[in-house]
Structure formats: C-alpha cells, structure tokens
Amino acid sequence: MSETVTPNSMPGATTETVTEAEPDTTTQTAEATTETVEVDLAAEVAKWKELARKNEKTAKSNATAAKRLEELEAKDRTDTENAIKRAEAAEKAAEDQRLARIRSDVARTEGVDPEDITGADEDEMKASAARLKAKIEQAVQKALKGRAPAAAPAGDVTGNGKVAGPSQIQSRDELKKMSPAEIVAAQKEGRLDHLMGKS
Numbered sequence: 001m002s003e004t005v006t007p008n009s010m011p012g013a014t015t016e017t018v019t020e021a022e023p024d025t026t027t028q029t030a031e032a033t034t035e036t037v038e039v040d041l042a043a044e045v046a047k048w049k050e051l052a053r054k055n056e057k058t059a060k061s062n063a064t065a066a067k068r069l070e071e072l073e074a075k076d077r078t079d080t081e082n083a084i085k086r087a088e089a090a091e092k093a094a095e096d097q098r099l100a101r102i103r104s105d106v107a108r109t110e111g112v113d114p115e116d117i118t119g120a121d122e123d124e125m126k127a128s129a130a131r132l133k134a135k136i137e138q139a140v141q142k143a144l145k146g147r148a149p150a151a152a153p154a155g156d157v158t159g160n161g162k163v164a165g166p167s168q169i170q171s172r173d174e175l176k177k178m179s180p181a182e183i184v185a186a187q188k189e190g191r192l193d194h195l196m197g198k199s
Helices: 025-110 122-144 172-176 180-189
Strands: 002-005 016-019
Touching: 025 122, 122 172, 122 180
Parallel strands: none
Antiparallel strands: 002 016
16 A cells, blocks of 8 residues: 655655555465365366276276176177087988988989989989999890890799799790889899799
8 A cells, every 4th residue: 555645844845755564465365276276176187087087997897797798799799600500400400301302213213223313403313313223134134145035944833834833934035024123123022033044
C-alpha cells in the first residue's frame, strides 16, 4: 500500500512518496498451489492405479475368454471334421451297398458268380459278366474239342440201360442251352464226364 505524505506547513517542500511493503503473496500462492498440485497428483496417481488394476483384471478376463473361445473353436472344428468323416464313410458304405446289389443282380441274370464281376456301374458289370461267360464257354469248348462222348460208367447204368447217379449231359446242344455257371457246376458234379470222354 502506498501513501503520499505532503507537509502543508513547509513551503517549497518536495513531495515524497513512502511505500509500505506489501505482503508477499506469490510465495504463499506458490505454496498453496504446490499443496494443491500434490494433493491432485496423489489423487490422479490413485485414480490411474485403480484404472490400471481394472484394466489388468479386464485383460485377464479377456485372455481367459479368448482361450475358452479358442478351445470351443478347436472343439467345433474337430466335431465338424468328425461329422464330415462320418458322412463320407456313410456315403461310401451306401455306395458300396448299391454296387453290391447291382453286382448281385447282374450275376443272377447272367448266371455267373458275383465275386468274379468287376466294374463301377451296371454297364461295366454286365460287360465283365459277358467276358467271363465267353471265357468259360471257350474253356468248355476247348476241353470238349476232339473228344468222343464216353459211355457212362458201368456202375451208373441200371438194368434198363439208363444212367443212374448224376445225370450226364448227353449232347453239345444240351450244353449250349446251359449258362456258364451251370456248365461249371455240371463239370464239378461230374455230369460232363460223358461228353469229355472220361469213364
């Protein structure tokens, strides 16, 4: 605060200004500010520590959830792969059954053994059966070629001159009417012995 003192009784006196020292508020304000900053800084640090703890907790929770999600995705992937494998196996089994049924039908209609038929579809199986029948026919013709029909064994002939036991195939015409499977069966039974010249 400043005060100007002017003596009235003294003529020609100069005016002198006396200044009283004002209290230093800068230091007090700085100290108050420092305390406020320190208080605010401590509150901020506490707030950031709390936030850091929360973030750490959330990160752990997220890591656990991510791991669980990965496990579920892996399990889902495995389940899907297993389901695909089961579906493929079921499709293959159904296709195998379908081909076995076709093979059986072709074998029955063509008179050959189903195990001897090859092919991936009905047409291929029919062609395979036809080739098999042709081979059997060739084998039978080759076996019969040049052989005179033999007489039935004496033990098989009855008193009236008829053959007993397995009935013998008497002529090649009779043989031509038989399927390859019937010819093979007749040969195994010994019913072709007469035509092949065996006694």
